[in-house]
Amino acid sequence: MSDSNSPMRRMPLLFCLASAALLVVYAVAPMRDYFREWRRFQKDYNRLADEKLRQNMPVRPGPIGIRQIWIRELDVVDRCVTCHLGVENRFLRGAPQPFGFHPVTPHNTRDIGCTICHRGQGAATTVHGAHGRLKWWEDPMLPGRYLQASCGQCHKGSEVPEAWLLNDGRTLIQAAGCIGCHKIPGYERRDPIGPVLDGIGSKVRGLWLFRWLKDPKSYLERTFMPNFQLSDEQARLLTAFLLAQKFAAVEVSETTDHSLADQGQIRYREARCISCHAQGGRGGTFGPDLGKVGGKVRFGWLESWLRNPKALFPRTRMPQFSFPDKDIRAVVAYMASEFADPSIDGREDEQLVRSLPPATRENLAAGRKLYQRLGCGGCHRLKGVEEPVELGPDLAGIGNKDVDRLDFGNLPVDRNLWSWLFTKIQTPRAFGKTLKMPDFHFSEEQGREIVVALLSLTDKRFPARYLASEQQAGPFRPQGEFGRLMAKYECLSCHRIQREGGKIAPDLSIIGSQAKPQWIASYFRLPYSLRPILTERMPLLGMSGQEIQTAVGYFQTVLLDDSIPQQLFPRDRPEAQEIARGKELYFNRYGCQACHQVNVAGGYVGPALDGVGSRLFSGYIFAYLKNPQRFKPAVPEPNYNLNDSDAAALAAYLVSLPPAKGTEGR
Amino acid sequence: MSVAELKERLVGTQVWKSVFRHRYIDSNRNRALTVFSNVFLHIHPVKIPEKNLRFWHTMCLGGLSFGLFLVLLVTGVLLMFYYRPAVPQAYRDMKELEFVISSGAFLRNLHRWAAHAMVVAVFLHMARVFYSGAYRPPREFNWVVGVVLLVLTLLLSYTGYLLPWDQLAYWAITVGTNMAEAAPLIGPKFKFLLLGGNIIGENALVRFYVLHCVVLPLAAAALLAVHFWRVRKDGGVRPL
Numbered sequence: 078m079s080d081s082n083s084p085m086r087r088m089p090l091l092f093c094l095a096s097a098a099l100l101v102v103y104a105v106a107p108m109r110d111y112f113r114e115w116r117r118f119q120k121d122y123n124r125l126a127d128e129k130l131r132q133n134m135p136v137r138p139g140p141i142g143i144r145q146i147w148i149r150e151l152d153v154v155d156r157c158v159t160c161h162l163g164v165e166n167r168f169l170r171g172a173p174q175p176f177g178f179h180p181v182t183p184h185n186t187r188d189i190g191c192t193i194c195h196r197g198q199g200a201a202t203t204v205h206g207a208h209g210r211l212k213w214w215e216d217p218m219l220p221g222r223y224l225q226a227s228c229g230q231c232h233k234g235s236e237v238p239e240a241w242l243l244n245d246g247r248t249l250i251q252a253a254g255c256i257g258c259h260k261i262p263g264y265e266r267r268d269p270i271g272p273v274l275d276g277i278g279s280k281v282r283g284l285w286l287f288r289w290l291k292d293p294k295s296y297l298e299r300t301f302m303p304n305f306q307l308s309d310e311q312a313r314l315l316t317a318f319l320l321a322q323k324f325a326a327v328e329v330s331e332t333t334d335h336s337l338a339d340q341g342q343i344r345y346r347e348a349r350c351i352s353c354h355a356q357g358g359r360g361g362t363f364g365p366d367l368g369k370v371g372g373k374v375r376f377g378w379l380e381s382w383l384r385n386p387k388a389l390f391p392r393t394r395m396p397q398f399s400f401p402d403k404d405i406r407a408v409v410a411y412m413a414s415e416f417a418d419p420s421i422d423g424r425e426d427e428q429l430v431r432s433l434p435p436a437t438r439e440n441l442a443a444g445r446k447l448y449q450r451l452g453c454g455g456c457h458r459l460k461g462v463e464e465p466v467e468l469g470p471d472l473a474g475i476g477n478k479d480v481d482r483l484d485f486g487n488l489p490v491d492r493n494l495w496s497w498l499f500t501k502i503q504t505p506r507a508f509g510k511t512l513k514m515p516d517f518h519f520s521e522e523q524g525r526e527i528v529v530a531l532l533s534l535t536d537k538r539f540p541a542r543y544l545a546s547e548q549q550a551g552p553f554r555p556q557g558e559f560g561r562l563m564a565k566y567e568c569l570s571c572h573r574i575q576r577e578g579g580k581i582a583p584d585l586s587i588i589g590s591q592a593k594p595q596w597i598a599s600y601f602r603l604p605y606s607l608r609p610i611l612t613e614r615m616p617l618l619g620m621s622g623q624e625i626q627t628a629v630g631y632f633q634t635v636l637l638d639d640s641i642p643q644q645l646f647p648r649d650r651p652e653a654q655e656i657a658r659g660k661e662l663y664f665n666r667y668g669c670q671a672c673h674q675v676n677v678a679g680g681y682v683g684p685a686l687d688g689v690g691s692r693l694f695s696g697y698i699f700a701y702l703k704n705p706q707r708f709k710p711a712v713p714e715p716n717y718n719l720n721d722s723d724a725a726a727l728a729a730y731l732v733s734l735p736p737a738k739g740t741e742g743r
Numbered sequence: 744m745s746v747a748e749l750k751e752r753l754v755g756t757q758v759w760k761s762v763f764r765h766r767y768i769d770s771n772r773n774r775a776l777t778v779f780s781n782v783f784l785h786i787h788p789v790k791i792p793e794k795n796l797r798f799w800h801t802m803c804l805g806g807l808s809f810g811l812f813l814v815l816l817v818t819g820v821l822l823m824f825y826y827r828p829a830v831p832q833a834y835r836d837m838k839e840l841e842f843v844i845s846s847g848a849f850l851r852n853l854h855r856w857a858a859h860a861m862v863v864a865v866f867l868h869m870a871r872v873f874y875s876g877a878y879r880p881p882r883e884f885n886w887v888v889g890v891v892l893l894v895l896t897l898l899l900s901y902t903g904y905l906l907p908w909d910q911l912a913y914w915a916i917t918v919g920t921n922m923a924e925a926a927p928l929i930g931p932k933f934k935f936l937l938l939g940g941n942i943i944g945e946n947a948l949v950r951f952y953v954l955h956c957v958v959l960p961l962a963a964a965a966l967l968a969v970h971f972w973r974v975r976k977d978g979g980v981r982p983l
Contacts (some may be wrong), residue, residue, distance in 0.1 A: 088798075106849040143843060152831070156842070200838040213910070 115202050116141060118160040122176055134168040143202060146190045150540050153190035155199035157207060161191075183239060189543070194227035195219060196477075215479050219532065222525060223495050226476065229533025232545040233263055246530030249523055253301045257455025258469035258514070262534060271302065271456035273390055276324030280378045280389075283433065284426040285418075287316045294518055296373070297366055298358075303515035305451055306506075315451075317433040318444025322459065324389065326381070333376045333413045334406065341411025344404045349604075352614040353395075353570075356416070361614070363570065363581065364395060372418025379409050387565075394570040399619040452513070468513060476535035484508055498528045553577035559631040566618050574636065582614065584709075587638040591708075594629045596692045601625045642696035649695060651729030659730025662723055669727075672714075675734060683714065690732030698728040786971050788979065795981045800875070804868035805974075808896075809967065811861040815899075818854040819956065826906065828952035830945045833908035858900055865896045875982065885973035888966055895963045902955035905948060916943050916951070 123138035130136060145156040163169030164179040164186060171177065179186065184194075192199040197209035197218035209217040219226065225240035229247075236244050247263075254270035255261060277286075288295065290312045293302035307315070350367070351360040357368035374382075381388070383405045386395045400408070434440040445462060448454070452468040475498075483497045486508045490496050500507050502524045505514035519527065553575040555563060563569065569578030572585045588597070602625070604615035620628075645651075651659075663669045670679035673686045689698070700707070702724045705714040719727070753759055754766070765776045775789040825844055826836050840847035869889060872878060878886035905916045920943070924934040939946030974980065 107846055110846045110849060154835070198838075200835065200842055202842040206842065 113202060114204055115143065115159045118175060119162070122162045125172065125176055129168060136163070136166055136168055146186060148188070148190055151190065151193065151543070153193060153199060155190040155192050156202050157191040157195075157197075157199065158186075159202055160204070160207075192216075193230070194224065196227075216477060217493060220495065223529050223532055226529045226532030229530065230476075230535055230537060231539055231543050235545055237545075240529075242526050242529040243533060245523075246526035246528070249519075249527050250530050253303075253517055253519075253527075254456040255472075255527075258452050260471040260473070262473045268392055269456060269458040273392070274319065274322060274453075274457045274459040276322060276327065276389065277459075278320040278322045279324040279327040280375060281373055282375060282421065282426050283316060283320055283430040284421055285373045286319060287312055287429055290315055296369065299362070299366075301517065302456075303517045305515040311447060313433050314440065314444045315447055316429075317436060318441055318448060320430070320433070321436045321441055321444075324378075324381075327378050327389075333410045335410055335414055337407040337410035338414045339411075341404075341407035341409065342415070344400065344408050345411055347617050348398055348400075348408075348619075349614065349616040352616055363579075367412065367416050369416060369418035369421075371413050371416040372421030376409050376413055379412065380405055383408060394567050396567040396570070396616070396618060397565050398616075399621070451515075472531065472534060474534065474536035476532045477537065495528055495532060498531055499524055502527050555631070555635075558627050562624055562627055566620070571614075585632075585636060587636055587641070587708075589632040589634070589636040590638045590641045590643070590694065591697045592632075592693055593691065594633055597629050597632065598625050601628065641694070641700045643694045645695040645699050645725060645728055646732075649732070651695075651733065655726055655729040656733045657730075659726035659728070659733075662727055663730050666723075667717060667727075676737065685737065686731055687734055688736030689734060691736060695728050695732045698731055699724050702727055786975070788975050791979065792981070795979050800980050800982065802867075802871055804864055804871055808861055808864040808868055811857050811864060812963070812967070814857045815854060815861065816960065818850055818857065819960075821850055822854055823956060828906065828948050830908070830948065833906065833948060837907045837909070858903060862896055862900050865893050869893055877980075877982075882973070882977045885970060885977055888970045888973060892963060892966050892970060895959055895966065899955060899959045899963065902951045902959065905943075905951040906955065908948065913943060916947065 119139070119141050126136045126138040130138075139162070143156060144158045144162075145154055146158060147154050158164060160175040161177075161179075163172055163176040167178050169176055169178045190199065191197075195218050196216045198207050198211075198214055198216070201207040201209075205211065206214075211217075225237075225243045228237045228240040229243050232240075232243075250256070250261065251264060256264045256266045257270050281289075285296070289302075290305070290307055291309075292304055293300045294304065353361040353363035355361060355366045355368065358366065360366075378389075383398070383400065384402070385397055386393045387397060434444075448459070448462060453459075454462055455468065478494060480492055480494050480497070483494065485492060485497060488500065488507060490500050501514075502517070502519055503521070505516055506512045553569075554560070554577075568574075568585070571579045571582035573580055573582075574585050600615075601618070601620050604617060646655075669686075672680040672682040673684065674681060675686050679685075702717075702719055703721075704716055705712050706716060754763075764780055765773055767773075778784045778787060778789045822840075825840055825847065827833060837851075840851050844850075872886065872889065901915075901919060904919075905912045920934045920937055923937060924930045926933060935941065937947070937950065938944075939950050
């Protein structure tokens with residue numbers, strides 16, 4: 078070749094080098110391909126298995142190879158078990174990861190795989206890839222503290238006993254009124270979440286309202302009313318607007334006759350108001366805390382309210398007490414003196430009301446506009462202000478929203494969905510000052526529960542047979558006289574009947590098969606606590622004889638379980654030898670006295686059993702002894718798997734017990 | 744029987760002679776005959792003046808492009824064994840290649856990098872031809888063929904983009920087909936034709952797959968033959 082500088086001269090050398098490089102690549106690539114991480118893990122596992130085998134534990138080493146769970150229906154190919162080899166072997170409980178035993182859950186990994194619950198990348202066979210903490214993998218593994226969210230993907234409506242965080246989170250979402258602004262699948266907005274505000278101006282004092290709007294928690298720690306971070310000006314405008322909403326029928330009076338206070342106190346106690354209303358944090362949590370209510374409401378309103386709460390707020394859960402007018406005035410007098418709020422001072426109140434913008438048409442319109450802009454109508458209802466549209470975004474599919482679609486601002490928050498949600502719930506305006514979501518001041522624990530519930534709202538679809546179906550029983554809505562009675566006394570605020578109602582008092586679904594009518598009637602007349610260690614909660618409602626008869630009659634004809642016989646023994650009188658055998662079983666065989674009292678002797682975990690035969694049907698006692706959890710799933714009473722004859726003997730002994738001394742009249 | 748005898752016998756058989764029609768006589772005529780009568784060799788000229796081989800004439804860019812094309816052909820065929828152009832499977836098959844199939848990731852990476860390199864090489868090749876004025880007569884037709892080959896290379900690259908069926912693929916094709924739609928008059932119809940519908944779905948995937956694996960490679964192969972043929976016919980790569 079003529080040109081000695083031509084690169085062509087060096088071509089053979091270049092060719093040699095390139096060939097060598099290619100050879101290296103062809104050697105390295107298959108080697109890297111062969112010696113993958115999972116191979117090392119499987120070898121480690123086999124070593125561990127050998128060791129366990131030497132300790133006589135059934136842990137077998139296996140052949141080296143990729144393993145996977147394939148579920149065609151769910152489109153699941155999870156290769157997690159390639160490295161997590163011990164998930165099904167309980168002898169590997171506590172073994173070093175990735176070989177540990179999976180805690181026992183209601184579902185088998187063979188049925189639903191791994192990634193349905195844990196997320197991550199099931200197809201991957203590398204540690205990094207499988208756990209899904211890659212830049213472009215949209216579904217990284219959920220941290221353990223949020224794992225319960227996955228249950229909610231199939232258990233859409235029903236409670237999951239094993240997923241308490243999910244249940245609590247869902248309850249919180251419902252209670253805090255998230256659906257006031259957000260559309261959330263599975264939650265329906267039926268009733269207003271907060272109080273109806275019609276006539277609010279007749280109800281509360283100006284200063285209280287102003288302070289409430291500025292910071293609701295300062296008055297009531299456990300309120301779900303969020304803090305909208307209003308400026309003083311905005312709060313004044315809104316206060317003026319709300320104060321202008323008056324009830325024509327309510328007398329705006331702020332005076333009361335203090336001499337009646339002592340008598341009022343007796344009535345207040347008798348009615349057991351404290352069962353639902355706490356006083357400064359002590360007492361029931363069902364109604365609002367009344368500790369400082371004297372500074373909040375106007376006494377004229379309080380009188381009308383006690384006379385008939387439903388006339389002012391048709392959907393209240395407060396029962397209507399049948400007090401005479403004199404007593405009502407007395408209770409108001411008592412409450413005015415007992416529950417005064419030292420921080421609300423009459424002069425200051427007047428001053429504030431004077432400083433409010435005058436109730437001109439423009440100001441009211443401006444107030445209404447602010448009311449609408451803040452989305453108050455999401456939770457409250459106010460006549461004359463049209464129903465609001467949902468202000469917040471639809472939360473369908475929030476549970477697996479791409480992290481790239483979230484705006485993190487420039488906050489030092491981990492770039493993942495759950496951190497974003499948690500931050501958003503704790504400090505709703507953290508990601509931008511112009512955001513509208515108000516501050517609920519959730520505790521950290523509540524925040525996590527809500528995040529769990531939100532993370533369950535994924536847009537993954539599952540075949541119908543995987544979805545937990547809920548038995549669709551119609552809601553319990555008794556009609557007629559009993560229906561009216563139940564509405565008046567709000568029984569379902571506390572009691573539950575056929576999946577409907579509260580949970581703080583016993584379930585009454587089969588009360589007619591459980592308790593004897595005479596006893597129920599006497600209990601309505603004078604409620605007392607069945608268990609010595611529980612506080613008395615059933616209020617004295619002051620029902621008339623006619624009403625008691627209606628209720629008891631309904632119980633005995635409708636709220637029954639036909640599988641339970643009423644009378645176990647002929648004429649409900651067991652024979653003496655049966656009673657004796659039962660007594661023997663009670664004290665010696667089963668040791669029931671450890672928890673129950675008979676004639677002031679015994680433990681006090683369970684209720685005293687004196688005179689239980691006059692309270693409960695013998696047939697129910699029998700059925701209950703056979704399987705207590707059938708009637709009360711969470712009851713601590715042990716299930717002894719009694720045979721019929723033992724259960725009958727025990728029932729015989731129990732119904733023979735006379736009422737405790739001094740209580741025969743009950 | 745000696746080796747020489749054995750060889751003589753083998754070369755004398757009908758089978759041998761039916762394949763290799765010329766013996767190893769080192770004469771100009773025989774060399775020319777050997778090249779002419781072989782479909783693979785006849786792409787090359789029988790004789791090349793030494794000055795034609797200068798590196799700076801071509802910088803080997805055309806040859807590199809063709810080499811990459813061959814690499815893509817081989818790896819592409821291998822990938823076709825694993826890949827199914829259907830919506831639930833396509834992305835999963837990527838994952839299988841990455842995580843389970845022996846040397847799957849290597850195969851896919853080779854294909855991908857070779858594809859990128861080919862686009863670069865073809866572009867540089869065109870630039871070299873342009874700057875060295877190699878498009879001038881009598882090579883004007885081959886320049887046109889080359890431009891078409893460049894377009895084919897880009898189209899191959901583009902149609903391959905959709906096949907992994909990931910977000911990048913989806914949006915790249917969204918952008919690309921929207922650009923096609925902006926063409927006057929035929930734009931919307933052309934987009935519809937390309938996607939087999941109005942959205943990027945199963946039809947689009949199948950169309951892009953067929954274009955990528957059958958139509959465009961065949962077209963490129965045919966034009967490559969023309970391209971090489973014209974290089975020879977137009978006097979090799981020497982400067983005019």
